[in-house]
Structures are given as C-alpha cells and as structure tokens.
Amino acid sequence: xxxxxxxxxxxxxxxxxxxxxxxxxxxxxxxxxxxxxxxxxxxxxxxxxxxxxxxxxxxxxxxxxxxxxxxxxxxxxxxxxxxxxxxxxxxxxxxxxxxxxxxxxxxxxxxxxxxxxxxxxxxxxxxxxxxxxxxxxxxxxxxxxxxxxxxxxxxxxxxxxxxxxxxxxxxxxxxxxxxxxxxxxxxxx
Numbered sequence: 001x002x003x004x005x006x007x008x009x010x011x012x013x014x015x016x017x018x019x020x021x022x023x024x025x026x027x028x029x030x031x032x033x034x035x036x037x038x039x040x041x042x043x044x045x046x047x048x049x050x051x052x053x054x055x056x057x058x059x060x061x062x063x064x065x066x067x068x069x070x071x072x073x074x075x076x077x078x079x080x081x082x083x084x085x086x087x088x089x090x091x092x093x094x095x096x097x098x099x100x101x102x103x104x105x106x107x108x109x110x111x112x113x114x115x116x117x118x119x120x121x122x123x124x125x126x127x128x129x130x131x132x133x134x135x136x137x138x139x140x141x142x143x144x145x146x147x148x149x150x151x152x153x154x155x156x157x158x159x160x161x162x163x164x165x166x167x168x169x170x171x172x173x174x175x176x177x178x179x180x181x182x183x184x185x186x187x188x189x
Contacts, residue, residue, distance in 0.1 A: 005127055007151065012013055014072060016155055017157065017158040017181040017182070018154075018155045018157055018158060018179075018181070018182075019158055019179040019180040019181060019182060019183050019184060019185060020152060020153065020154045020155075020156065020157055020179075020184040020185070021040075021061070021152075021153040021177055021184070021185055021186075021187050022044055022150075022152050022153070022184055022185070022186055023038075023150070023151060023163075023187040023188050023189065024145070024148070024149045024150045024151070024188065025035050025149045025165050025188075026149060026152065027039060027145060027147075027148070027149040029181050030095045032167070033144070033145045033146060033148075033149060034058070034067060034068065034069070034092070034144065034148075034170060035068055035069045035146050035150035035167050036069070036144060036145055036164070036165060036166065036167045036170075037069060037127055037137075037142055037143070037144055037167070038073070038142065038143055038144070038151045038153060038163065038164070038165055038166075038189060039071065039137050039139075039141060039143075039163070039164055039166065039168040040139060040141040040142070040153070040156055040161045040163060040164075041126065041138070041161065041163070041164050041174055042138055042139070042162065043139040043141065043157060043161070043164035047157060048138075048139055049140065050075070050138070051074065051075030051076045051140075052058035052074050054158075055076070055077040055078055055079035055111050056070065056072050056076055056077070056078050056079065057078075057081055057169060058070050058078050058079065058080055058081070058132070058134070058183060059080045059081055060080065060081070060082050060083060060084050060088050060090070060124070060130075061083045061084055062084065062096050063084065063086070063124070063127045063129070064130060064132075065122065065130065065132030066114045066150070067132075068131075068132045068133070069132065069140050069144075069166075069167075069168065070132070070133070070134050070135065071135045071137055071138055071144065071166075072114055072134060072135070072136055073082065073136075073142075074114065074115060074116070074117050074136055074137060074138055074142040075114075075115055076114055076136075076140075077112065077113045077114070077115070078111065078114060078134060079108045079109050079110075079111050080101060080109060080111070080112065080113055080189035081107075081108075081109040082104055082105060082106050082107065082108050082109070083107075084106060084157055085153050086106075086126070087100055087103050087104065087105050087126065088103070088104065088117060088126060088127070088130075089101060089102060089124055089125040090110070090122055090123070090124055091116045091122070091123055091124075091125060092121060092123070092189060093121075094118070094120040095118070095122075096114075096116050096118070096119065096136060097112070097114055097116065097134075097136070098113070100125075100149045103126075110158070111129055114134060115117045115136075116136060116138045117136050117137060117138045117157060118135075118136055118165070119133050119135055119136075119146070120133065120134040120135075120136060121132075121133055122134060125185065127187070133164055136160055138139070141153060141155070141156050141157075144175055148186045156179045157179065157188045158171050158179055158180060158181040159178075160177070160178045160179075161176070161177055161179060162174035162175070162177075162178060163175050163176075163177045163187050163189045164179075164189065165189045172189070173189070174189070175187060175189045
C-alpha cells in the first residue's frame, strides 16, 4: 500500500496557496523505492490540517509487514491487521512509540495512535526476521517515489522548506526548496 500526499492532502483540504515539488531520488529498484519517503521537514503547526480520522492499514502477510516502511502524519492511527495464516505479536521499543499488541490471529486487528514524529521500528516477537518502520511525520506533505525514483509532492504550502529523503540506513542532508504559490518546482534531494 502506498500512502502519498497526493491522496492525503486533498482529503484534508490542502493549503490555500500551494505548489508542487517534483523530482527524482536515487533508487536501485522498485523494492528500494517502496522503502523510501520524500517529505517536507517542518511546517508551522498553526497551518497544519487535522490528521485523518480513519486509520491507515499496515498488513501482516507472509510473515512480513506490508508495506515495510509506512509514512503517516502525526496524530494518525495505524490498523495492524493480521492478514496472515499464523498468529503475530507486533511490538516496538522505540523512543518515539513503545507498544506491545500481544498475540492475535488472522483477520484480527489492533489500532495504535502515533502522536510523536520520528521513526518507529516495529517487530514481531514470534517471527524474528519480521521488521518494518512507521515513519511518523510532522505534516502531511510526503510521498513515496515510483519504481524509477521519480516523485510528485502536490499541495505543498508556498514558502521555503527543507526537503528530506528517508530510507532505512540512509542519512542524507535535506535540500532547500522554494515552493511557489502556484506551479511546480524541481528538486533533487
């Protein structure tokens, strides 16, 4: 499942003066692109919309989290649905969010609210190779690139912002981007 700002922001009623950021990030393949998030680092809290009311789904299937990296807007809830044929016990010991959902079977779901920004590493106590990341972002201006690394980030408030790329194991400095009130700006984070 790909949750992108293109879907999220219009549902929340995007900013009045907004532009689009387009670009391309370096990815080796579609799997790496699926673990990558492009986002605006900080936006004034006073200009942010409310988080979505409906939870975002993170599936457990074939002893894996799908998607392996899930970006969410701070204040969002995540529905940890077990779509597998075996039991799972999802947990995190992250400083951003610590939780343990206990054992639960196929077609059962547990919901957790994520109210602090940062990367939350998640695991299953039954399946040691099962891991993922919930990237809790300060604002809803994020997207995941296509398999070739290209991305479009619409409805970004006009202004000068820091554009950042997240991928587990990648530590890359943000780039400055000046977003027009209308129109598109190219960026290469």
